Amino acid sequence: MAELKFVGQEIGNKMDMLGWTVFGLLTLILLSVVLGSFFTVSTAQVAVITRFGKFLRVAEPGLNWKWPIIDSVAGMVSLRVNQINLTMETKTKDNVFVTIPISVQNRVRPEKTYDAFYKLSNPMEQIQSYVE
Numbered sequence: 015m016a017e018l019k020f021v022g023q024e025i026g027n028k029m030d031m032l033g034w035t036v037f038g039l040l041t042l043i044l045l046s047v048v049l050g051s052f053f054t055v056s057t058a059q060v061a062v063i064t065r066f067g068k069f070l071r072v073a074e075p076g077l078n079w080k081w082p083i084i085d086s087v088a089g090m091v092s093l094r095v096n097q098i099n100l101t102m103e104t105k106t107k108d109n110v111f112v113t114i115p116i117s118v119q120n121r122v123r124p125e126k127t128y129d130a131f132y133k134l135s136n137p138m139e140q141i142q143s144y145v146e
Contacts, residue, residue: 019129025118034128047059047082047083048082050082051077051079051080051081051082052077052079053073053079053080054076054077054078055073055074055075055076055090056075057075058075058092058093058094059074059075059090059091059092059093060073060074060090060091060093060124060127061073061078061087061088061089061090061091061115062087062088062089062090062091062127062128062131063080063085063086063087063088064086064088065072065081065084065085066084069088069128069132070111070124072124072127072128073087074112076112088131089120090132091127091130091131092122093122093124094121095118095119095120095121095123096118096119096120096121096137096138097116097117097118098117098120098138098141098142098145099117100115100116100117100118100142100145100146101113101114101115101116102114102116102145102146116145118141118142118145120137120141
């Protein structure tokens with residue numbers, strides 16, 4: 015009989031250990047899901063949020079929240095002024111070729127974030143192509 019109590023206690027200890035392990039794993043998963051739902055957006059940037067791959071909203075600078083697993087941050091769009099420096103060669107009326115430097119400045123307006131993120135594949139290259 016003494017052996018049966020000892021075996022029962024050993025099984026009880028293993029069950030307690032298993033219970034604490036499962037509880038620890040569930041707590042870790044829950045904590046990572048909750049903390050993974052918060053994200054920050056830097057000043058002069060906006061974030062594009064998607065739900066299952068479909069555009070949902072634009073997140074403003076600061077601390078933001080999204081539904082865990084369902085929503086994701088598709089990307090960041092800078093609202094700062096970008097400058098592209100180009101050199102162009104052109105021909106004057108008296109048939110002389112002249113090389114002139116050109117600087118093009120552009121920025122994304124906050125209300126046009128969707129267009130800037132989804133409709134432009136490579137904005138700098140597209141602007142350079144348009145200027146040339």
